[in-house]
Amino acid sequence: MPTEFEKKVYEITKRIPKGKVSTYKQIAQAMNSKAYRAVGQALHKNPYSPKVPCHRVVRSDGSLGGFALGQRKKAEMLRKEGVIVKKNRVNLKKFLFKEFISS
DNA sequence: CCGATGACGCGCC
DNA sequence: GGGCGCGCCATCG
Numbered sequence: 001m002p003t004e005f006e007k008k009v010y011e012i013t014k015r016i017p018k019g020k021v022s023t024y025k026q027i028a029q030a031m032n033s034k035a036y037r038a039v040g041q042a043l044h045k046n047p048y049s050p051k052v053p054c055h056r057v058v059r060s061d062g063s064l065g066g067f068a069l070g071q072r073k074k075a076e077m078l079r080k081e082g083v084i085v086k087k088n089r090v091n092l093k094k095f096l097f098k099e100f101i102s103s
Numbered sequence: 104c105c106g107a108t109g110a111c112g113c114g115c116c
Numbered sequence: 117g118g119g120c121g122c123g124c125c126a127t128c129g
Contacts, residue, residue, distance in 0.1 A: 003126080003127080005125095005126060005127090006126090023111090023112095024110075024111055024112085025111075025112065028111090028125090033125080033126095034124065034125070035111095035124075035125040035126060036111050036112070036124080036125085037108095037109070037111050037112085037123095037124055037125050037126075038109090038111090038124090038125045038126040038127075039110090039111080039125090039126090040109065040110040040111055041108085041109060041110080041111095041125090041126065041127065041128095042110095042127090043110060044109075044110045045110095045127085047110095054110080057110080058110095059110085059111065059112080060111075060112060060113085061112080061113090064110090065110050065111075066109085066110025066111095067110060068110075071110095074110090087117090089117095
């Protein structure tokens, strides 16, 4: 059973549009918290497949970060959505989505 | 209750 | 870009 904290994480993650990505820090910030570390934990434990697009969440430096099915798979999914992934890295300048903060 | 853990972030070399 | 160390916070054992 998801904790309140996790529910928030999924809530936010679900808002990330296709073809865009966000960072763990952005999500924490969006829920008015600094637990970016815990955000990662939440996504790791609950890979609610299509419901939560956890593959659209990358690290602040643009690296893919982790993924239950492997970074390789994560990169594939992102490319399929139009995100350019180079050497396990994403160009945040072009694909970072941070508009959900103003909800 | 408390120490260990991790899909993190940031500064520094 | 790669590697190291410290700080961070919710969960887990």
